[in-house]
Amino acid sequence: MDYRRTYLRDLFNLAPGSKTSAYGWIKTRRDSKTVHFVQLSDGSTFQDLQVVIPEGLLSEAVLKTLTTGASVRFDGEIVQSPGENQPIELLASGAEVYGPADPAEYPLQKKGATMEFLREIGHLRGRGNTFGAVFRVRNAAADAIHQFFQKRGFNYINTPIITASDAEGAGAMFQVTTLVGHEETKDGLRYKLDKTDPAEDFFGKPSYLTVSGQLEAETLALGLTNVYTFGPTFRAENSNSARHLAEFWMVEPEMAFCSLEGNMNLAEEFLKEVIATVMERCPKDFEFFNQRIEPTLFETLNHVVNSPFERLTYTEAVKMLEASGESFEFPVGWGTDLQSEHERWLTEKKVGRPVILTDYPKEIKAFYMRQNEDGKTVRAMDVLAPRIGEIIGGSQREERLDVLEARIKELGLPIEAYWWYLDLRRYGSVPHAGFGLGFERLLMYITGMKNIRDVIPYHRTPGSAEF
RNA sequence: UGCCGCAUAGCUCAGCGGUAGAGCAGCUGACUGUUAAUCAGCGGGUCCCUAGUUCGAAUCUAGGUGCGGCAGCCA
Numbered sequence: 001m002d003y004r005r006t007y008l009r010d011l012f013n014l015a016p017g018s019k020t021s022a023y024g025w026i027k028t029r030r031d032s033k034t035v036h037f038v039q040l041s042d043g044s045t046f047q048d049l050q051v052v053i054p055e056g057l058l059s060e061a062v063l064k065t066l067t068t069g070a071s072v073r074f075d076g077e078i079v080q081s082p083g084e085n086q087p088i089e090l091l092a093s094g095a096e097v098y099g100p101a102d103p104a105e106y107p108l109q110k111k112g113a114t115m116e117f118l119r120e121i122g123h124l125r126g127r128g129n130t131f132g133a134v135f136r137v138r139n140a141a142a143d144a145i146h147q148f149f150q151k152r153g154f155n156y157i158n159t160p161i162i163t164a165s166d167a168e169g170a171g172a173m174f175q176v177t178t179l180v181g182h183e184e185t186k187d188g189l190r191y192k193l194d195k196t197d198p199a200e201d202f203f204g205k206p207s208y209l210t211v212s213g214q215l216e217a218e219t220l221a222l223g224l225t226n227v228y229t230f231g232p233t234f235r236a237e238n239s240n241s242a243r244h245l246a247e248f249w250m251v252e253p254e255m256a257f258c259s260l261e262g263n264m265n266l267a268e269e270f271l272k273e274v275i276a277t278v279m280e281r282c283p284k285d286f287e288f289f290n291q292r293i294e295p296t297l298f299e300t301l302n303h304v305v306n307s308p309f310e311r312l313t314y315t316e317a318v319k320m321l322e323a324s325g326e327s328f329e330f331p332v333g334w335g336t337d338l339q340s341e342h343e344r345w346l347t348e349k350k351v352g353r354p355v356i357l358t359d360y361p362k363e364i365k366a367f368y369m370r371q372n373e374d375g376k377t378v379r380a381m382d383v384l385a386p387r388i389g390e391i392i393g394g395s396q397r398e399e400r401l402d403v404l405e406a407r408i409k410e411l412g413l414p415i416e417a418y419w420w421y422l423d424l425r426r427y428g429s430v431p432h433a434g435f436g437l438g439f440e441r442l443l444m445y446i447t448g449m450k451n452i453r454d455v456i457p458y459h460r461t462p463g464s465a466e467f
Numbered sequence: 468u469g470c471c472g473c474a475u476a477g478c479u480c481a482g483c484g485g486u487a488g489a490g491c492a493g494c495u496g497a498c499u500g501u502u503a504a505u506c507a508g509c510g511g512g513u514c515c516c517u518a519g520u521u522c523g524a525a526u527c528u529a530g531g532u533g534c535g536g537c538a539g540c541c542a
Contacts, residue, residue: 032500050501083500084502103493109492111479117479235540240539339538340538389541438541440542
């Protein structure tokens with residue numbers, strides 16, 4: 001067998017009378033007096049192929065194995081379907097079952113399963129409607145992201161996954177070490193520390209899984225002008241929420257000769273174009289999401305694509321929140337970070353579409369963000385989306401050597417570790433900006449899925465690394 | 468990590484002190500160009516675990532484990 005070059009989705013374009021073969025997994029089967037009906041799926045499209053098997057064509061033994069979950073090839077002819085739910089169907093003239101699936105044990109049923117249960121059978125859930133659609137859309141979105149940047153002359157770069165600079169400050173990190181072994185004790189498996197001197201560790205110093213490729217991306221932007229990363233990112237925070245993962249995929253563009261305004265423009269264009277492209281490419285999947293997952297999906301996504309994002313400064317947002325008359329659980333006040341309820345009020349009640357907030361107090365943002373002339377705020381931006389909150393976080397970077405050095409010292413960060421980062425400001429420094437976008441958060445937004453664990457094949461969260 | 472909730476058949480759930488139930492799925496049969504087909508019958512349980520209260524615990528109490536929701540951390 002060669003690899004598949006045509007898929008079930010291609011069969012739907014064949015003219016009646018065409019002879020062909022259909023490969024896939026059986027979703028359901030219905031029997032009638034003179035024919036058997038099989039719903040066949042290969043993941044290439046949301047729509048199943050209905051295969052019609054005339055009575056008497058197959059032996060009783062083969063027929064018995066044509067059950068939900070079985071993998072099979074049908075040979076036959078494309079014919080117009082008298083049924084209402086499909087334009088064409090495959091009239092079978094032969095079948096080969098590759099792998100049967102015992103119907104008494106096969107866990108995926110054609111009727112209602114909860115997301116929690118499907119998560120437990122993550123190795124099989126891709127065969128169902130929901131996760132077939134999720135992973136097709138994930139693929140289409142990844143492709144749209146590359147196209148978006150490639151069309152605009154951005155260079156795709158890969159920043160290190162293992163980093164020895166613990167200086168990124170974006171959260172708790174996973175340590176990478178070869179000094180820890182295991183041993184079997186009377187209390188079970190236990191860790192054993194082979195050596196204690198970091199100098200003897202693999203990299204000669206403590207090293208970690210990256211929490212962001214931003215600092216490295218900046219170095220390449222200051223040479224290639226516009227770059228982006230799209231890769232795995234790790235956070236060791238003990239986060240137990242529907243929108244956090246310990247391992248997730250992040251998109252990080254970084255642009256030289258670019259201000260915060262350019263950064264906002266890119267973020268807005270990015271979200272609009274990726275959403276529009278994916279919707280156009282996967283219409284059947286979106287119909288499903290809109291019908292079964294999130295009934296306001298079409299409405300909100302079309303709105304996002306067709307109207308300008310609201311742009312507000314942090315200070316303006318705080319004033320609006322204070323004037324809102326809402327009774328929030330947490331008080332609103334200039335200088336404190338906005339709570340989920342505040343963001344939700346802004347995006348869902350006040351504005352009704354994504355909001356870009358800028359110019360946050362420097363105390364609640366990272367050291368590398370460019371300071372404003374007021375001495376109090378920095379050129380930060382967060383893109384907040386209704387339903388899921390923060391989807392993008394970015395900033396114009398501090399390009400002035402003296403200001404950056406002063407800020408690093410002020411925060412008590414180890415200035416020696418930033419020697420190469422400071423070199424960028426020493427030689428040919430330039431205003432530059434960029435942002436980080438959580439790929440899975442974007443997918444939650446465009447599919448309507450409610451839990452981030454359901455837009456990635458296998459989620460890594462505290463206490464959970466199955467599959 | 469904090470607060471709250473849930474855990475009963477393969478799945479979704481009801482039962483909430485008196486000895487185990489429904490729908491769906493599975494199996495068998497009937498019927499039918501079917502569309503989450505329909506109808507009839509059959510099989511299916513460590514009621515999450517441990518300890519306690521009680522004549523008696525799926526049901527009440529305590530601890531544990533797992534899962535979920537909200538919040539925090541953030542993308």
